[in-house]
Amino acid sequence: MSWAGKLLRVNLTTGTIATEPLNMAWARQYLGSRGLATKYLVEEIDAKVDPLSIDNKIIWSTGPLTGTMASTGGRYTVVTKGPLTGAIACSNSGGYWGAELKMAGWDMVIFEGRSPKPVYLSIQDDVVELKDAAHLWGKSVWETEATIKASHQDPLVRVSSIGLAGENQVLFAAVVNDLHRAAGRSGVGAVMGSKNLKAVVVRGTKGVGNLANPKEFMRVTAEKKKILHDNAVTGAGLPTYGTQVLMSVINEMGALPTRNHRDVAFEGAKDIGAEAMATPRATDGKKQLVTNQACFGCTIACGRISKIDKTHFTVQTKPQYWGASGGLEYEAAWALGAANGVNDLEALQYANVLCNEQGMDPISFGATIGAVMELYEMGVLTKEQLGIDAKFGDAQALAYFAEITARGEGFGKEIGQGSARLTKKYGHPDLSMSVKGQEFPAYDSRGIQGMGLTYATSNRGACHLRSYTVASEVLGIPVKTDPLTADGKPELVMAFQDATAAFDAAGICIFTSFAWGLADVQPQVAAACGDEFTLENLSQIGERIWNMERDFNNRAGFTAKDDTLPKRLLEEPAKTGPAKGLVNKLPEMLPKYYDIRGWDADGQLKPETRSRLGL
Template sequence: MSWTGKFLRIDLTNGSVKTEELNRAWARQYLGQRGLATKYFAEEVDPKVDPLSPANKMIFTTGPLTGTAASTGGRYSVVTKGPLTNCIACSNSGGFFGNELKNAGWDMIIVEGRSPKPVYLSIENETVEIRDAAEFWGKTVWETENGLKARHQDPMLRVATIGAAGEKGVLYACIVNDLHRAAGRSGVGAVMGSKNLKAIAVRGTRGVTVKDPDRFIKATIEQKKVLADNAVTGQGLPKYGTQVLMNVINEIGAMPTRNFKEVQFEGAHKISAEAMHEPRATDGKANLATNGACFGCTIACGRISRMDPGHFSITSRPQYKEPSGGVEYEAAWAMGSDCGVDDLEACTFANFMCNEHGIDPISFGSTLAAAMEMFEMGVITKEQTGGVELKFGSAEALVKMAELTGKGEGFGLELGQGSRRLCAKYGHPELSMTVKSQEFPAYDPRGIQGMGLTYATSNRGACHLRSYTVASEVLGIPFKSDPLATDGKAALVKAFQDATAAFDASGICIFTTFAWSLENLAPQIDAACEGEWTPEILLEVGERIWTLERQFNLAAGMTAADDTLPKRLLKDAAKTGPAKGLTSGLEKMLPEYYQLRGWTTDGVPTTETLKRLQLA
């Protein structure tokens, strides 16, 4: 129950479509989505595979709560080997695509090989076809989604697609569904492009069943009330979205600014959630038009923005005058403070570009920030940039480079390789703010120490969504810990990583964890799925997933040397704010973390640990 019990295997090389039965034993060990797909991927793919070769596979996967009445039960993930990182990649997305896939009767889609020509996958319940996509190749995400809906004469069709960035191999290209929701990090869109797969279009009407409907509905109603009564999920996120963090993180001195040279941004208030609510002097309207929700979501944190029609970025672009997906905190930080830009409209336009063309705004903004630093050093010149002055604070440069990178043109092609490769090319690898080649999110590890350990040990490269210790260190959830202290952070990070993996495997949104623990999730899983599901069992599932991902990365060639941070964060102390004088205390936390995980001092899971988790 709750699992459909079957998945699709699509071989693009020979054009075959097969239906296979789900491995129920694996489902009991890994639950679903991130966990179950990672198990399939690790079993079927050589860890040393070239991510952009036909031998790499990609798995579109739902969780057991996807498509159900559980709050936020609309998530899906894409699991593959990421071209940006050469690590295991699992990118999670909301919107309505995941629900549609589950309601069509499929737990997963395993995509193999490479099509000789551009194609898209059409799914209408059990009818599955590989169709020609020649007319959509080269089109934007928005054009492709609207075009497929018109071709199928179905406005309710749900589409996950790539833009030119994915087609041209931008290494942090995303897969975008519902116009502005994305499987966003690690370059999953580039893998899709390498397979000549433009899109997946799904229509599902079969419904999802659960083990005990009465108990399930009772559990979901109880847990929705917990979300509604919580200050973050019931008030802060609906009103302000994740942008509620902008001024908060800036005030505590953990706002990475100008490629992490500084920890506070003087223009933060101009690009904050509060600024999005303020009426503009030019037209009397606010940047924020409304909030939005994904399938089944009772939080509704999404931002729908309308731009100032007189802003320089859109004066000749009427299509951008309509409301669309606005900046959330990570995008506002990456394209705002990290680049020194305090123009909210420019950040909104760049975010529209990322959505329309399918690129990760975090990696784009961080890579642009590194390029700006090298430009101001004289290492990169106007000759390389096509005449654009890449100076910190330049809204014009942000707007231009967002478009060039999204389209895979000019200097945008260089930015599209990510900051590690860009900085190495120009002789300054130390300026790349990455872990395992993936760009940092919006929290400086000098001001929030737990996030330094989180970044360094993340299996998919620098990431905040694998262990959001900001919840504890800043917001006091589930308890308050000192953001400037290193003591106890190894245990905190491990606990967040394992619990987060279980939530990701379930098919619901990680934002529920501001109010829920595994104690809240377990009753819903137990009522929906076969077998017994307790908080303790789910925590073990999470640890098993984490350790399996680690095993894959080790086999791919990663070592303990990759569990580190850039020298800037380890050697250069913060100059302002509460963290003034501090660097990251990673060297104190990492050995304790390895020990708590049951790994050797070289970061390798011991035989005893693997046996305990049924991985050996």
């Protein structure tokens, strides 16, 4: 078996650290990472707990394939009850941190209580200590990582930390590792900040052993890496263009949400997509895109490293931002760009850099700015309140909002509460493009119908990574389905949700699913963990995880009425493109989805569903 077999439990209130054996019965039911950490959380906290209270817990967790030679085996998750939504929060990150924890000999770290003063946790293999972080409080993610590496005199320690956003309780604050990889959504960074926990630092030198069948694992992982290499998406598209390859594709099919979802196509999409990032600039002849980058063990290398034009207004007097840094991914480029009508690529990269530096989710941040700009154009918000003119398309306003939100200054404090709270406060809650309080990603569900059901039923609020039906509806993976029809979408969404949960639990990247199905993951898990992990078993583990998360949310107070979409998507037809005249057909899809899920009309698990899944 490739679990380390033990976890750390850190009581921040008392400052004590304990070692526990991993619950292997649970590991066989929930596998690891997202699944196993969520099992621990739902067993240990009251579902109705205030996310920012001392009684909430927050867990860093790896999967059984994390740290191994399986492609993309560097993932880890941060699991807690999310402050943005009040629902289960599970945010996944790449980079190198997850593999480092596993190689230090730990599967998971559970934090409980609240420290009376800022601290960070240091893990050096078996030597684990809580250390004073007073000198780190108030520092950015970047400053924190540099300071810790210097004080530990080890450039190879891996740091997972928060910036000012987490400290200031921005409700979409992220946990950032390796400078620009992030457990980004649902406000996990705010929970970390509420506990006065600045960072988790790890150095592991043990490696990952104890594979069930090492020779078979080497054989099967090599076989599956070749599938990734030979695939048009994972072997060519993502390495070359990153996720930004989607900008023009989604725009052309009339499913790129624009100006707070008022439109479904953006006239400036060509200025902020993959091609623009790779085109030499007129000002200095250099490209914004410097190179691609891979996370631990990844054979895809979709990450972007970019440079801002030093003559651009955002950085002209800020040389600290002239170097190469994490570049725009599709979701961030959309949220900072099309969602606000901004087509200034350098301004988008600047805002993205600030999100990385101070630990903010660029999706929720950008989508919230879309609501702010619409409220401004309606006259509900004024220049005096905001500190700047903020019409759609204003790049200066975008940059300004990124700065004040990260610092928690002025109107930035309100932006930091997310669009649901902000629009409700100013009397227009329907202008929040969110589900369960979490803002939409970059796909308009009038033009991609399955994504409407995906958003409405996602356990962590609106999310594309919980059921990426875009793969089928747009890219034809694993089969092509019609994006404009509701037919077959309940079954499609359920299949994607369950499979994604299994991928996450294993500790691998969901991007492998462009080339792999569960039948490709299963032999890797079996060789690592044991022959009991059959295809049927792995599929049921995904379904079990999904239903466990749903059950937690139901106990937290969520009901069927929360499985919905904003009126704009249900009542205002798309104005242009292939979806012209269409709204999302959620009312048609949702009852069928509940039925095949084994839930009652109120969205609660039926007794027979609980029994079958062992919940």
